[in-house]
Amino acid sequence: MHFVIISASPRARAKSNTEKILRRFLEGFEGAGGTAEVWYLAERGQWPKAREAFEQNEHILFALPLFVENIPGVMLEFLEGLPPKREPGTKVAFLLQGGFPEASQLRCGERYLKSLPARFGCECAGILIKGDMFGVRLMGDKLGEKMTEPFVEAGRLFVGTGGFPQDAARAFAGPEYMPQAEIKRFHRLGRHLQKFFMGQVAKKLGCKGKLDAQPYLSEVGSVKEGGSRDGTQQ
Numbered sequence: 001m002h003f004v005i006i007s008a009s010p011r012a013r014a015k016s017n018t019e020k021i022l023r024r025f026l027e028g029f030e031g032a033g034g035t036a037e038v039w040y041l042a043e044r045g046q047w048p049k050a051r052e053a054f055e056q057n058e059h060i061l062f063a064l065p066l067f068v069e070n071i072p073g074v075m076l077e078f079l080e081g082l083p084p085k086r087e088p089g090t091k092v093a094f095l096l097q098g099g100f101p102e103a104s105q106l107r108c109g110e111r112y113l114k115s116l117p118a119r120f121g122c123e124c125a126g127i128l129i130k131g132d133m134f135g136v137r138l139m140g141d142k143l144g145e146k147m148t149e150p151f152v153e154a155g156r157l158f159v160g161t162g163g164f165p166q167d168a169a170r171a172f173a174g175p176e177y178m179p180q181a182e183i184k185r186f187h188r189l190g191r192h193l194q195k196f197f198m199g200q201v202a203k204k205l206g207c208k209g210k211l212d213a214q215p216y217l218s219e220v221g222s223v224k225e226g227g228s229r230d231g232t233q234q
């Protein structure tokens with residue numbers, strides 16, 4: 001089974017979690033006998049070839065990160081230029097991953113993706129969603145590999161089925177909402193660790209201010225007290 005995989009992360013390959021996840025997915029997929037070609041929408045020069053591959057193949061997989069509850073702009077732009085398929089039979093699957101751990105965070109994007117293939121004269125072959133992927137690249141190779149381990153099995157499964165069956169996808173997504181006990185644990189300990197960790201990440205990225213700085217607080221305060229700055233009521 002040959003697949004055209006289109007990575008719709010706007011990040012450069014070297015910095016992309018989607019890329020790390022895709023590599024693990026391909027480990028399982030190719031190990032089980034599948035073949036694939038991968039195109040990157042972050043590399044504009046690849047768009048004509050990616051479009052051609054979409055037009056000429058029947059098994060397509062889009063791999064993408066969740067950006068502001070939905071699909072990245074770069075993917076939307078690519079899809080806008082895709083002509084619908086003339087012949088029926090093309091199956092399109094999606095692998096959607098995001099930063100927040102609860103599967104519920106990805107449901108809005110999932111619903112939107114489900115509606116997409118029909119617009120291009122294709123069928124939807126399933127959507128795999130997974131949260132808690134924010135740290136895949138930042139956590140280093142060893143932890144990153146552990147976090148992406150489930151994708152190896154997903155790749156294997158994909159060869160046999162040509163898509164993501166609903167039951168398997170549901171189990172793969174993990175908890176819809178975090179259990180109360182875990183939320184309490186997070187408030188007690190996790191949030192302090194996370195604050196420290198995010199501070200380190202921010203420093204690495206060149207951030208000089210405090211992460212909990214609220215430079216616009218006075219503006220928000222004046223709105224709360226009744227009316228916006230131009231005098232209209234809110």
Ligand SMILES: Cc1cc2nc3c(=O)[nH]c(=O)nc-3n(C[C@H](O)[C@H](O)[C@H](O)COP(=O)(O)O)c2cc1C
Pocket residue numbers: 009010011015016017018019065066067068069070097098099100101105131133134135
């Ligand atoms: C601009 C932006 C918006 C994001 N919005 C969401 C979001 O709404 N929900 C979520 O769970 N994660 C969100 N994330 C986290 C990414 O989905 C997550 O870190 C993903 O693994 C990034 O993959 P990439 O490195 O291939 O871009 C956002 C990240 C960025 C940079």
